[in-house]
Amino acid sequence: MEVVIVPDAAAGGELIAGAIAGLLARKPEALLGVATGSTPLPVYRALAARVASGAVDASRARICQLDEYVGLPAGHPESYHAVLLRQVLEPLGIDESSFMGPDGSAEDVAAACRAYDAALTAAGGVDLQLLGIGTDGHIGFNEPCSSLASRTRIKTLTEQTRLDNARFFGDDIEQVPHHVITQGIGTILDARHLVLLATGEGKAEAVAQTVEGPLAAVVPASALQLHPHATVVVDEAAASKLKHADYFRHTYAEKPSWQGI
Numbered sequence: 521m522e523v524v525i526v527p528d529a530a531a532g533g534e535l536i537a538g539a540i541a542g543l544l545a546r547k548p549e550a551l552l553g554v555a556t557g558s559t560p561l562p563v564y565r566a567l568a569a570r571v572a573s574g575a576v577d578a579s580r581a582r583i584c585q586l587d588e589y590v591g592l593p594a595g596h597p598e599s600y601h602a603v604l605l606r607q608v609l610e611p612l613g614i615d616e617s618s619f620m621g622p623d624g625s626a627e628d629v630a631a632a633c634r635a636y637d638a639a640l641t642a643a644g645g646v647d648l649q650l651l652g653i654g655t656d657g658h659i660g661f662n663e664p665c666s667s668l669a670s671r672t673r674i675k676t677l678t679e680q681t682r683l684d685n686a687r688f689f690g691d692d693i694e695q696v697p698h699h700v701i702t703q704g705i706g707t708i709l710d711a712r713h714l715v716l717l718a719t720g721e722g723k724a725e726a727v728a729q730t731v732e733g734p735l736a737a738v739v740p741a742s743a744l745q746l747h748p749h750a751t752v753v754v755d756e757a758a759a760s761k762l763k764h765a766d767y768f769r770h771t772y773a774e775k776p777s778w779q780g781i
């Protein structure tokens with residue numbers, strides 16, 4: 521696992537946008553796994569600026585969702601499908617026909633989960649999966665104690681996650697669904713490159729456990745330790761509990777410029 525400590529969230533956004541730009545230059549039809557929440561927004565902004573300036577052509581890229589709420593009415597503005605259309609597809613000039621996600625309104629949720637896992641495989645697999653991290657160490661919506669081998673399935677949110685996400689539902693926790701569909705940890709680990717961005721002091725403990733703690737289902741993000749190409753990008757605040765921070769700074773400073781993240 522590579523840990524890159526950046527001065528702030530905007531620098532993290534630029535770094536990751538640069539990696540995505542490099543991927544799209546090599547593979548214009550790459551399948552990009554995108555995450556929701558506040559953390560990835562600087563990545564989407566930086567990428568949209570490159571698209572607007574003509575430096576990046578994302579029009580052939582394909583986008584896939586990490587997770588989705590179950591049971592929100594079709595077209596609900598906070599469904600992750602709607603959020604990603606607004607935050608990613610539209611600014612990057614990508615057609616909705618290039619967008620895949622699990623069907624959170626399906627009658628047969630288990631079948632929808634299986635279908636999504638199969639669709640990701642049929643699409644050739646995810647080239648780069650962007651991840652945020654929950655305050656409890658979750659990735660996607662894989663809450664603590666999720667199986668490290670899990671595939672896309674239904675999960676029940678913890679009270680903490682519903683509280684964290686209430687800000688998107690008018691600060692009313694009652695409006696936050698209890699159930700979600702999420703790519704499993706095993707599904708996430710199938711992506712060729714995992715890039716986790718974490719910013720702010722509130723994520724420092726989860727980051728320390730992810731990077732320096734034991735591999736454990738109770739910290740789902742620690743599964744990144746199993747992946748041959750995982751990059752954790754953190755700002756100074758999110759890095760503040762890392763014991764090996766100086767080593768990570770040294771390693772990145774000495775990195776050959778051709779290598780990228």
Ligand SMILES: N[C@@H]1[C@@H](O)[C@H](O)[C@@H](COP(=O)(O)O)O[C@@H]1O
Nearest residue numbers: 555557558559652653654660661
């Ligand atoms: N399902 C999403 C995660 O993918 C995201 O990483 C997390 C953190 O969100 P934020 O970046 O807003 O802290 O929120 C939700 O739970």
